[in-house]
Amino acid sequence: MTGTASPALRTALAYYQAWTSHNLDKAMSYIADDIVCDAPAGRLEGAGAYRGFLGPFVQIVTGATMIAAFGDDQTALVMYDTQTVPVKSAPGAECVTVKDGKITYSRFVFDRAPFEAARNAAT
């Protein structure tokens, strides 16, 4: 695992630490106003849209474990497992571009299938 010598990784890890601690405002402080995020459900543009995506997720997260985290000057790549209320193990991976301590672009991968299954089971 690359140390915190990578500026991009430092930001990515601070962001991870914030949202896994349910601190949405702190997490959003690492998100650029004009962030673009390509997520499984499609593209999110702007901090408002991103907050609308992250906020509900943060509310259902009960735990998180970092699996691996690497980075260089501008890019960080992390994979983690999360425990959530509807899905016991929901791993995700994020590749982020960081400029001046803010995440300007994020490519986000996770499996929506177990969340859809939990939603269907609840209805």
Add this chain to the structure above:
Amino acid sequence: MTGTASPALRTALAYYQAWTSHNLDKAMSYIADDIVCDAPAGRLEGAGAYRGFLGPFVQIVTGATMIAAFGDDQTALVMYDTQTVPVKSAPGAECVTVKDGKITYSRFVFDRAPFEAARNAAT
């Protein structure tokens, strides 16, 4: 992006190059006989089970683009996008443990939802 100085990343990239070239046998040459892979659908144990998972996927892949790749001595973390017959953009992330040039453990993340939707639409 970390250079090929990382032994684990060298193996992960050679593996990626092989399966994205539809060379299943070459890809499997980088997989340890006793591989354990935690994939969205559950745990796969052993090269036979892994081949049964990778083989059908390789057949539907029509293109792939590496998004980011990092590694150290034993671990590599990659994220890529794939184009497949049923799903136009199907990104994935793999965190692999490498020993003696073979992948012994893989944590694999991708979104099953669009594949399930394509399967449902076809039936």
